[in-house]
Amino acid sequence: MPDTAKMLPKIAIYPGSFDPITFGHIDIVERATVLFDKVVISIAVNLDKKPLFTLDERREMIQEATVHLPNVEVVETEGLMVDFARRIGAIALIRGLRAVSDFEFEFQMALMNRKLESHLITVFLMPHDSYTYLNSTIVREVAGFGGDISQFVPPGVARRLKEKFRS
Numbered sequence: 001m002p003d004t005a006k007m008l009p010k011i012a013i014y015p016g017s018f019d020p021i022t023f024g025h026i027d028i029v030e031r032a033t034v035l036f037d038k039v040v041i042s043i044a045v046n047l048d049k050k051p052l053f054t055l056d057e058r059r060e061m062i063q064e065a066t067v068h069l070p071n072v073e074v075v076e077t078e079g080l081m082v083d084f085a086r087r088i089g090a091i092a093l094i095r096g097l098r099a100v101s102d103f104e105f106e107f108q109m110a111l112m113n114r115k116l117e118s119h120l121i122t123v124f125l126m127p128h129d130s131y132t133y134l135n136s137t138i139v140r141e142v143a144g145f146g147g148d149i150s151q152f153v154p155p156g157v158a159r160r161l162k163e164k165f166r167s
C-alpha cells in the first residue's frame with residue numbers, strides 16, 4: 001500500500017432506510033466509528049418501500065441519535081451505493097447482521113458491490129445481542145398499536161412515532 005493511502009481518512013458508509021433509526025442501528029454505528037475515521041450514514045432512497053418518515057425527518061432523528069459521535073455524518077443518497085462510495089472516497093460499506101436469515105441477502109449484495117467496485121469492501125457487524133431481534137418494521141408496528149417503544153429507540157424517535165400515529 002502506498003504511503004499516501006495510509007494518510008487518507010478511512011471512510012465507511014452505513015446505508016439504510018432508517019425508518020426509524022433504532023438502538024440496533026446506533027449500536028452498529030458506534031462499532032463502526034471505532035474502526036473507521038469517518039462513518040457516513042446514508043439514508044438510501046428505496047423505491048420499493050413506502051416510508052413512514054420523510055427524508056428530512058429521518059435525517060433529523062439520526063443526527064439527534066448520533067450527536068455523541070463526532071466522526072459521523074448523515075446524508076441522503078439515491079442510486080448505486082458504489083457510485084456514492086467512489087464520489088466520497090469511501091473504502092467500506094457497513095452492514096448489520098442480526099441473524100442468519102440476514103446473511104444470504106447481504107452476502108449477495110456484497111458480492112454484487114464487489115463486482116461493481118472491486119476496491120470497496122463490505123464489513124459485516126453484529127449488533128449487541130440485546131438488539132438482534134430489533135428492526136424498524138417491528139418498532140413501527142408496536143408504536144402503531146400504542147406499545148412502549150422506549151427500550152428500542154431514542155426518546156426523540158419515540159416522540160415522533162407517537163406523533164405520527166396520533167394523527
